[in-house]
Amino acid sequence: MILGLSLAGFTVLHLVISMIAIGLGLIVAGGLLASNRLPGWTAWFLILTVVTSATGFLFPFTQILPSHIVAIISLVLLAIAVYALYGKGLTGIWRSVYVVTAMLALWFNVFVLIVQSFQKVALLNAYAPTGSEPPFAITQGIVLLFFVFTIILGIRRFRPA
Numbered sequence: 001m002i003l004g005l006s007l008a009g010f011t012v013l014h015l016v017i018s019m020i021a022i023g024l025g026l027i028v029a030g031g032l033l034a035s036n037r038l039p040g041w042t043a044w045f046l047i048l049t050v051v052t053s054a055t056g057f058l059f060p061f062t063q064i065l066p067s068h069i070v071a072i073i074s075l076v077l078l079a080i081a082v083y084a085l086y087g088k089g090l091t092g093i094w095r096s097v098y099v100v101t102a103m104l105a106l107w108f109n110v111f112v113l114i115v116q117s118f119q120k121v122a123l124l125n126a127y128a129p130t131g132s133e134p135p136f137a138i139t140q141g142i143v144l145l146f147f148v149f150t151i152i153l154g155i156r157r158f159r160p161a
Contacts, residue, residue, distance in 0.1 A: 002058050014055050018109060021048035025106035032099055032154040042085070042102075049105055050078050067112065074108045077101040090160060099154040107147040114139055 002010040024045035031038035053071040061068070084090060084098035118124045118136050128136035 017048055018052045021052050022109050029150050032158045035157050035159050037160040070108050074105050077105045096155045099158050100151055103151045
């Protein structure tokens, strides 16, 4: 039992929160590119992305896994993004810091989604059973390029009032 849920139930809850956080993050990314802060969407994106990273530590484990390292990095990035947005009000360099850290946190969530998809979805697993095959690397590479492009464009375009 985790938070009063069976392991399967908690896994579904964690997955649903993660998917909502990713969806909100994509909306926030669109807002960055349109120079729109989207305060409500942004707050929920940050909250649910923190919850996603934090709840990953509640699954039973006996050693630190790569997913834990990703979650720790993501939580650090999110702390910086929250400070840049709410603590510094996106003034000066903090605007760019926010764009980079928020979008990297989103990328980490998408990165984990792709990893989990290739591990758990039979059709994808058939093409990359170990996660080291070209289909997996190509998918991750395309997504990484998308986020690099989004971050660069976001830094140039995001000028909230």
